[in-house]
Amino acid sequence: MIDNKITIKGDAVVDIQRGAIEHRATWTGLTYVKGCEAGLTKEMEQIIRQAVSETGKTQGAGIKAKCPEPENVSCFADTFLSPTLLKTFEATFKTKNSDRVDLEFHHCPLLKAWQELGLDDGTCEKLCDMAMDGDRGIAKAMGYNFHLGDTIAKGCKTCEVSFIKGEK
Template sequence: MIKNESKINDDAMVNVRRSATEHRATWTGLTYVKACEAGKAEFAEKIIREAVAATGVMQGNEIKEACPNPDDLSVFGDTFLPPDAVKTFELEYVTKNADKLEMHFHYCPLLKAWQKLGFDEAACEKLCDIAMDGDRNIAKAMGYDFELGDTIANGCPTCHITYSKKK
């Protein structure tokens, strides 16, 4: 059972960011579901993953250029996730140092969009994993390792995401 309820609801900037994120997730979700309905699930997943991965590489390159010290993962975290983004995802830092950025996300606006559309849990899980290709490729562009642990879409209370220096 997916539980994805926000606790921060009275912050105007956070609400704007969440609305924009939900809108983007709606496009992706409907594209995937409509392709599945047309019997093109595998093709749609391949194309959407490629597009999300390319977006992640572009975003990672932008972050790397803007990051004052890309060798320090705590500095990367501050560049990648400014305070409004932290609030948007109700993010908690578990570890934030030069070598590792481990986070728990307590809310996901992408998932909320898919839930509002009435997608079943399997579709939400698939779309979540596809969306994570963006984060995987941000890590790749930054030269970091990436680990996705538990996710809200898989019924866990939080999403566990870790960026770390290459071993």
């Protein structure tokens, strides 16, 4: 069973950001569901993955351009993960150094939107993995490896996300 609790409440900026992320997730979720209902399940997954991956690569290029030391994963984290974004996902650093960043996310606004649409756990898990293609694209643009461990959408307590300096 998916447990996607919110503990950070009443922060106006975080609430606005969560609302925007939930709105984006609603679009994606309904696009996928309507495509599946039309018999295009495989095609919808492929299209969404391609679009989200390209979005991540575009976002990653922008982050790389702003990052003073793009080869330093800690510097990347400081550039990419604002304090508001960390609060939005209730994320904490487990490791943060020049070679890698390991994060735990305790809440996911995307998942909240999919749950509010009444999507079953399996569909939420599928949409979560598709959404992670954005982070995979960011990592690729930065020249990093990406690892996704546990996810809340799989029924785990947290989402485990790692960005790791790539081998040259």
